[in-house]
Amino acid sequence: MTALSIIVPVLDEATGIDACLRALAPSRQRGVEVVVVDGGSADATVTLARPLADRVIAAPRGRASQMNAGAREARGAALLFLHADTRLPPEADRVVLAALGKAAWGRFDVRIDGVSAGLRIVAAFMNARSRLTGIATGDQAIFVRRAVFEGLGGFPEMELMEDVTLSQRLRAVSSPACLREQVSTSGRRWDRHGVFRTAVLMGWLRFAYWRGADPAELARRYGTHPTRP
Numbered sequence: 001m002t003a004l005s006i007i008v009p010v011l012d013e014a015t016g017i018d019a020c021l022r023a024l025a026p027s028r029q030r031g032v033e034v035v036v037v038d039g040g041s042a043d044a045t046v047t048l049a050r051p052l053a054d055r056v057i058a059a060p061r062g063r064a065s066q067m068n069a070g071a072r073e074a075r076g077a078a079l080l081f082l083h084a085d086t087r088l089p090p091e092a093d094r095v096v097l098a099a100l101g102k103a104a105w106g107r108f109d110v111r112i113d114g115v116s117a118g119l120r121i122v123a124a125f126m127n128a129r130s131r132l133t134g135i136a137t138g139d140q141a142i143f144v145r146r147a148v149f150e151g152l153g154g155f156p157e158m159e160l161m162e163d164v165t166l167s168q169r170l171r172a173v174s175s176p177a178c179l180r181e182q183v184s185t186s187g188r189r190w191d192r193h194g195v196f197r198t199a200v201l202m203g204w205l206r207f208a209y210w211r212g213a214d215p216a217e218l219a220r221r222y223g224t225h226p227t228r229p
Contacts, residue, residue, distance in 0.1 A: 004093050004143075005033040005076030008053075009066035013084045014043040020084050021052035027093045028054070035074050037066040063138070064155040064162040071146070071154055080143040085186035088141060092181070096143045099177035105144035105170045106177025107136035114187020118195040131178045134171040138163040139185045148173055159216045160205070 006024060010017060017036075024034050036053045038046050039061035049056050059069035067081050078100050082088065089095070089108070099106045109127045112119040126137070136142050142163060152169045155162045170176065189198060 002031055002033045002076050003097055004078045004080060005035055005070075005074035006080045006082050006093075007067055007070035007074060008034065008036045008082050008084055009039065009063050009070065010036055010041065010045050010049070010084050011039040011061060012041045012043050012045060014041070014045045014048060016084055017045050017048050018052065020082075020087070021049060023087050025052070026090075027088075030093060032093045033074060033076055035070045037070040039066050062157065062159070064157045067162075068154040068157065071149060074146075077146050078143060079146055079149055080141060081138065082141050083138055083185065085188070086139060086141060087184045089181045089183065092141075092183075095179060095181055099179060100143065100145055103177040104148045104174040105142065106179060107140035107142050108179045108181055108183040110137075110140050111182045111184045112187040113184050116187060116195045119187050122195060122199060127178075130176075134176055135164055135167040136176060139183070141183045142166070144170065 004027075006027065008020065013020070021034065021036070024032070028034055033055075034053045036046075036049045036056045037059050038049070038056060039059060046056055055073060057069060057073055059066045070081075071079055078097065080092075080096055092108075096106070107130065110123050112123045126140075130136055130140065148170070152166070152173075154166075156165045158165065167176070
């Protein structure tokens with residue numbers, strides 16, 4: 001068993017998967033396993049990923065189901081879940097393993113890369129909110145001890161908010177390691193729809209979920225295919 005596995009759920013990520021996986025090459029050289037989980041891509045994602053990952057597997061489409069499938073196949077004693085448009089900081093594997101020596105799970109601070117004004121403020125708010133509440137989002141590259149993840153049954157297989165729900169369950173086990181090191185994630189949605197509009201929508205989605213709204217309906221309101229990673 002390796003110390004750490006990085007699990008990357010993908011769907012039609014041919015334009016970015018090469019850069020994503022090449023950025024993980026130094027970690028692989030240090031013994032980190034990289035597992036790519038494809039949800040049925042219609043482009044060249046799988047072909048591009050195979051030479052740059054330890055394993056590429058298929059799973060039913062949906063970020064939660066794909067990440068759970070990757071966790072089942074992974075050999076790591078610790079798991080890190082990475083979106084294809086998110087980049088880890090240098091030495092991330094070493095930082096994660098050190099953090100998991102003290103906490104059962106954790107996440108990174110996030111930086112949003114884009115052209116829109118205000119993205120730095122949005123990221124600062126996200127990081128502060130996460131540190132205050134103990135709730136992480138998938139963009140923050142959640143990592144967890146495998147035994148804890150399995151003990152909680154993995155990600156709930158829902159169309160949206162699977163990361164928030166898992167965080168709530170993990171928080172009952174231990175407070176998260178809130179790392180100051182930053183991951184960088186794509187701001188393409190913020191640029192496309194506008195920072196203010198996107199921030200309001202995301203805030204409303206979280207509030208509606210807290211009030212008991214159906215995650216499938218929230219996924220439709222979010223404006224994505226409900227099963228897209």
